[in-house]
Amino acid sequence: xxxxxxxxxxxxxxSARLAYTRLRSEIGKVIVxxxxxxxxxxxxxxxxxxxxxxxxxxxxxxLLISTIARTLSLDFSRIQFTPDLMPSDITGTEVIxxxxxSGQRQLKFVRGPVFANVILADEINxxxxxxxxxxxxxxQEHQVTVGGTRHLLPEPFFVLATQNPIEQEGTYPxxxxxxxxxxxxIHISYPTESEEIEIVRRTSERTHGHISPVLDAIGIAKVxxxxxxxxxxxxxxxxxxxxxxxxxxxxxxxxxVQRPKLVQDYVAWGAGPRASEYLIxxxxxxxxxxGSTHVTPEHVRAVAKPVLRHRLLMNFNAEADQVxxxxxxxxxxxxxxxxxxxxEEKRQxxxxxx
Numbered sequence: 055x056x057x058x059x060x061x062x063x064x065x066x067x068x069s070a071r072l073a074y075t076r077l078r079s080e081i082g083k084v085i086v087x088x089x090x091x092x093x094x095x096x097x098x099x100x101x102x103x104x105x106x107x108x109x110x111x112x113x114x115x116x117l118l119i120s121t122i123a124r125t126l127s128l129d130f131s132r133i134q135f136t137p138d139l140m141p142s143d144i145t146g147t148e149v150i151x152x153x154x155x156s157g158q159r160q161l162k163f164v165r166g167p168v169f170a171n172v173i174l175a176d177e178i179n180x181x182x183x184x185x186x187x188x189x190x191x192x193x194q195e196h197q198v199t200v201g202g203t204r205h206l207l208p209e210p211f212f213v214l215a216t217q218n219p220i221e222q223e224g225t226y227p228x229x230x231x232x233x234x235x236x237x238x239x240i241h242i243s244y245p246t247e248s249e250e251i252e253i254v255r256r257t258s259e260r261t262h263g264h265i266s267p268v269l270d271a272i273g274i275a276k277v278x279x280x281x282x283x284x285x286x287x288x289x290x291x292x293x294x295x296x297x298x299x300x301x302x303x304x305x306x307x308x309x310x311v312q313r314p315k316l317v318q319d320y321v322a323w324g325a326g327p328r329a330s331e332y333l334i335x336x337x338x339x340x341x342x343x344x345g346s347t348h349v350t351p352e353h354v355r356a357v358a359k360p361v362l363r364h365r366l367l368m369n370f371n372a373e374a375d376q377v378x379x380x381x382x383x384x385x386x387x388x389x390x391x392x393x394x395x396x397x398e399e400k401r402q403x404x405x406x407x408x
Contacts (some may be wrong), residue, residue: 056294060249060267060268061127061264061267061268061269061270061273061274062076062268062269063273064269064273064276064277064280065276065344066280067280067284067342067347069278070280070281070342071342071343071345072234073268073269073273073277073290074096074342075097077122077125077126077268078092078267078285080125080265080266080268080405081118081122081125082120083122083265084117084265084266085114085117085118085121086245086249086252086253086256087245087246087249087290088104088113088114088118088245089327091107091236091240092122093243093343094238094240094357094360095119095122095240095341096122096337096339096343097238097336097340097343097357098273098336099122099212099213099274099332100213100277100278100281100339100342100343101237101278101281101332101335101336101338101339102118102210102278102335103173103212103236103237103238103335103336104193104212104213104214104215104235104236104237105213105214105215105217105236105237105238105239105240105331105360106178106214106215106216106217106228106236106239106240107214107215107217107219107221107238107239107240107241107312108216108239108240108241108242109218109219109221109240109241109242109243110218110220110244111218113243113244115174115176115216115242116132116174116176116200116216119172119174119214120132120172120174121265122172123171124267125265125266125267125268125269126171126172126266126267126269126274127267127269127270127271128170128171128172128271128274129170129171129172129208130170130171130172131167131169131170131172131173131174132167132173132174132176132177133167133168133174133175133182133393134176135175135176135177135178135181135185135186136180136181136210137177137180137181137182138338139181139185140185141156141184141185141187141188142191143166143167143185143201144166144167144185144188144377145166145188145192145198145200146162146163146164146165146166146167146169146198146200146205147163147166147200148161148162148163148170148200148201149161149162149164161201163189163200163201163203163205164350165205166193166198168188168189168198169205169207169208170208170211171208171212171271172210172212172214173189173192173212173213173214174214174215174216174357175213175214175216176215176216176291177216177217177218178215178216178217178228179184179217179218179225179227179228180225180226180291181226181268182226183226183335185227186226186232187232188226189213189215189308190223190232190235192211192213193235194206194211195213196209196237199203209275210234210271210274210278212230213236214266215228215236219330223302226392227301228324230365230367232366233249233263233364233365234326234328234329234365235328236333236364237332237335237336237361238336238357238361238371239317239360239363239364240360240361240393241360241363258297260373277342281335281338281339281341281342282338284338284341284347284349285337285347285348286334286343286348286349286350287338287348287349288333288335289392289393290349290350290351290354291334292393292394293354293390294330294333294334294354295336297333297354297358297362297386297387297390298324298325298327298329298330298362299324300305300313300314300317300324300386301317301321301324301325301362301366301380301382301386302323302324302325303317303318303321303322303323303324304323304324304406305324306402307402311387314382314384314385314386314388314389315385316381316382317379317382317385317386318387319371319372320368320369320371320372320375320377320382321367321368321369321372321393322367322368322369323366323367324365324366325362325365325366325369326365328365328389329362332361333354333357333361333362334354334356334376336358336360336361337349337353337354337357339357340353340356340357341353351383355387358383358386358387359383359384360378361387362379362383363378363379363380363383364379366379366382366383404407
């Protein structure tokens with residue numbers, strides 16, 4: 055069977071769900087465990103977002119994203135961020151080239167490694183802010199500008215940045231404005247004992263599963279369109295907004311909503327409007343991948359941690375008491391209530407489910 059024969063044609067939520075099931079099966083041939091991490095990376099891609107992965111070395115972050123790129127029939131590019139990396143090393147540069155026929159010299163743009171579908175920005179906090187900022191335009195506008203000329207990036211375009219949480223000496227932490235551009239902050243942890251046994255067995259026996267592509271660029275765009283069109287009721291949107299707005303300690307509370315003590319005591323600055331947008335986008339992707347016809351508050355709760363954890367600026371008390379942003383998000387989910395849908399919203403959702 056040709057690789058093209060195995061590509062899933064996406065034309066409905068059911069076929070998008072089938073593509074997801076096939077993707078998980080193919081990725082599992084190479085990656086052992088890390089189901090939640092794989093899900094979050096796929097949700098980010100299908101929501102047209104980017105992600106930053108935080109984890110210690112040796113947890114197969116590079117292998118994970120390269121494997122996902124292969125299953126999606128996408129070009130993969132790995133950029134190792136170092137202190138001496140320059141912006142032009144990422145975006146590309148203009149060089150003088152001589153036309154052999156006419157003898158005239160002209161500038162020619164030589165593309166950098168950012169011109170790929172999937173970019174692994176490895177240890178992005180190892181390079182100075184000037185070079186980190188080179189990714190900003192690419193992430194937001196899907197283009198780079200060199201010498202006053204715009205160069206469009208290939209579609210789809212997805213950036214996965216990695217950070218090592220252990221060694222912080224000589225690093226340049228991403229500023230809050232740049233972190234906010236990442237849809238998810240994904241935490242990758244050590245494998246379980248049984249998973250690590252399987253990892254050692256595979257590496258010692260040099261067994262590698264054959265990866266077959268499941269989607270192509272057209273299919274990914276179709277899944278993204280399915281995700282975008284997934285219906286979400288107003289009461290679910292209001293719930294997502296209450297979760298975000300409750301974190302803004304500098305702003306007055308909305309009527310009927312009480313700010314949790316964890317937020318009052320440990321948060322210096324809360325999440326901005328981009329958090330509300332990403333909560334709903336990610337919840338839509340979660341709904342599609344789990345076979346739901348519409349978004350529920352449970353889908354919002356499922357994606358709250360990776361969306362909010364890097365958007366909460368913790369204060370000194372949090373550092374002293376060893377309170378993490380994940381703990382604050384858990385407190386939010388336990389205290390912010392879900393208000394019921396109105397009669398009209400219930401009728402609309404009933405129409406969707408028929």
